[in-house]
Amino acid sequence: MQIELVARELEAGHLVAFPTETVYGLGADAENPAAVARIYAAKGRPSNHPVIVHLAPEADLGYWVKHIPAQAHALIKAFWPGPLTLILKRAPHIPDAVSGGQDSIGVRCPSHPVAQALLRSFKGGKGGIAAPSANKFGHVSPTTAQHVINEFEQETKSGGLIAAVLDGGQSEVGIESTILDLTRLDSHGPVLLRPGHISASQLAAVLGVMPLAADVAAPRASGTLDAHYAPNTPVTLIASEEIDACVDNLLAAGKRVAVMANRELANTKALAAFQRMPADAVPYAHDLYAALRNLDLAAADVILVQALPQDKAWQGVNDRLQRAAFDTRHVLAQLLAKA
Structure with missing residues (x-):
């Protein structure tokens, strides 16, 4: 299906699966709580478990967050577009459906050309696509379009919950993005919530300080439960x-x-x-x-x-x-x- 048609599906409140450089995502309009709720329903995902909002390279990050600290600007310059998610304070007008009810929000700019084309077409490049991995909650993440279709056999059929699956080949990175919390810089400093392709050492080279390990007071973030990414076989x-x-x-x-x-x-x-x-x-x-x-x-x-x-x-x-x-x-x- 053409990128423009898939973007219109998103704008109509429907779900679409699309490739990123990390894994395939199951996307919905991040500003439409009913559409985001469909992600949770399709995945069987707990409603208090946040999702990540994907933005086009030209998008206005300031629309989505209260404040962009200097550390975020430096990391964005170094690693965006790419597999790094930043946790920042959510702007009040952004629905908390994407953050599991928290006052924070996870944002990233993917580097995959198909993801970028979709983001630029969706709402004229100004919208955000809320997208966890396109699999049932807790299962192995998909790195090909066929994985998504296999996982959501009923939902991807005509008239199903997922309106389209964009095929962008196999994901280059293969594991989900690094997640870094920047909401507590004054009290804790940067905190690594989920390791990924971008290492703590690479982050430290930009930040001038090694990120701390996640603590009990850290914001909840995508893919950080003790049991996750598991096949059916033990x-x-x-x-x-x-x-x-x-x-x-x-x-x-x-x-x-x-x-x-x-x-x-x-x-x-x-x-x-x-x-x-x-x-x-x-x-x-x-x-x-x-x-x-x-x-x-x-x-x-x-x-x-x-x-x-x-x-x-x-x-x-x-x-x-x-x-x-x-x-x-x-x-x-x-x-x-x-x-």
Whole structure:
């Protein structure tokens, strides 16, 4: 469907899915609370969980926020358009539907050309598109248009809740944007709420100070719940030196096993599914969600994921995997106990 027609769907209060450089988003007019409510309904998302507002490069950020601190100006100059979301104080006339009832708002300017074309066409480039990832709440984020269609099979049919799915190819980054809170600069300084492609070190190089870790008083932000980004199959992180023995024990117990690792295993051919992953963080992030979706199709009893390095380059990927594997440490013991 042409960009202009999709923009008109948004202006009419309908939902559309569109590509960004991070993942595909499920978008609605950010100033239309009824349209934003349709996002929550489609995803099964809690109403107090904020969404991110996407803006065109030429949009007036001052329309959306109360105040733009100097730190925000510096970060925008360095990283926009790109995978960085800034949390700022929401302008009073902007509905709180996009912020889960909070007085803050998450904003970013995506770099994907299709997303930019849509934003420039929507309301003449002056509107904002509220858009969390285009998947059911808590599930693996989509990085292709087909992932969106698979996730929302009924909603994307003619007359369904989602009026259009724009195809922009596979998302380049592959994990969601870095989220930085700038609402408490006087009392806390900048606070990193969600790591991503733009690292804390890169932010610090612009800010002159390392962002603090999220605290209990931080604003709620998209994608920061303990359990998130999870396939239907339980995910368990396991050290590289333990994978082969773990797979042997599970296979001996008659279990179907899927594995995601950056090396071949001694018994790869006996697995229900195997995904060989890149050894570097950037291509690993690009492939991560597609790999989890592929392994999920194998209907295995468990997905074993090789634990990754803990250095800063892997922070965003480790964050997503730890949330995908949240509260699953008991899975292996249960599977082996049932043998």
